[in-house]
Amino acid sequence: MSLRISRQHWQGLLAALDEARRQRHLLTYRSLIERLQLPAPAMATLAAALEHLAALDARAGLPLRSALVISQGASRLPRPGFFECAERLGRFSGPPDGMAAAAWHAAEVARVFAFEFSEASS
Template sequence: MSVRISRQHWDALLGELGDAQRQRHLVTYRALIERLALPSPAMQTLAAALEHLAALDARGDRPLRSALVISQGASRLPRTGFFDCATRLGRFPGPSDGIAAASWHAAEVARVFEFDYPEAL
């Protein structure tokens, strides 16, 4: 099944991630789905959009903005799909859980907070 996001939702997603970066905070998948009012299948749509953004960031040799999106659970890490995507993009070389994942994620978030992203994508 192919999942697509509308231009309006894409622009809103980039805006939300830009706000999170400027305010130096993380946002949960649930909060993004609610703020963007994504239609069903909302989680699949958001995941596909975040993976697409990660691919664009990787291609542009930029830190992965999708690292700013985390689960609301105790781990405060992205879902395993984020780490799988980062591995496919050649950015993350380890298992999607544990100390190595948490450490790499923290470093990537710090890189995102410090990076000056271009306005348009």
């Protein structure tokens, strides 16, 4: 995915994820789009930015901050694209739904909550 995100929106995304990590809560895609006021195509832009961040985190050996963003639906999991991205990065293996995905996601969220990200990882 090759959509671009402005520096202001990127910094806003990093700040929102850091705040969520510190407060130990998850964000929905919709709330993040509204908070950042992303222009159309907002979901595609957010997804591309979250995948880029996941790649940066994986390359640095860090927990995936993008795990903090979930769907509003009953599953309370990220969209399937998150798990497909994590699989491409060698972090997850399996179907993007079901018990294995939920267990891996819960463990990754716990890793993010426990990790102190530095300015250098932004």
